[in-house]
Amino acid sequence: MLHLVNGDCFADRLREVVPGEDVLVWREALYEGPISAAFTDPATREARQRYFTEKGVPEGLF
Numbered sequence: 001m002l003h004l005v006n007g008d009c010f011a012d013r014l015r016e017v018v019p020g021e022d023v024l025v026w027r028e029a030l031y032e033g034p035i036s037a038a039f040t041d042p043a044t045r046e047a048r049q050r051y052f053t054e055k056g057v058p059e060g061l062f
Contacts, residue, residue, distance in 0.1 A: 035048070
């Protein structure tokens with residue numbers, strides 16, 4: 001069985017609980033940080049970049 005999870009921490013724990021099953025981490029950042037209806041506008045992109053930089057996420061991963 002394939003388990004899709006959002007986050008490495010949860011994936012590690014799930015692998016302990018269900019050894020031998022496939023666990024795929026789906027890393028989606030859209031649910032976190034500032035967002036606007038005009039997702040691609042420069043102000044939103046800059047705000048998201050600041051947010052993730054402050055959280056310690058390396059540039060290029062968001």
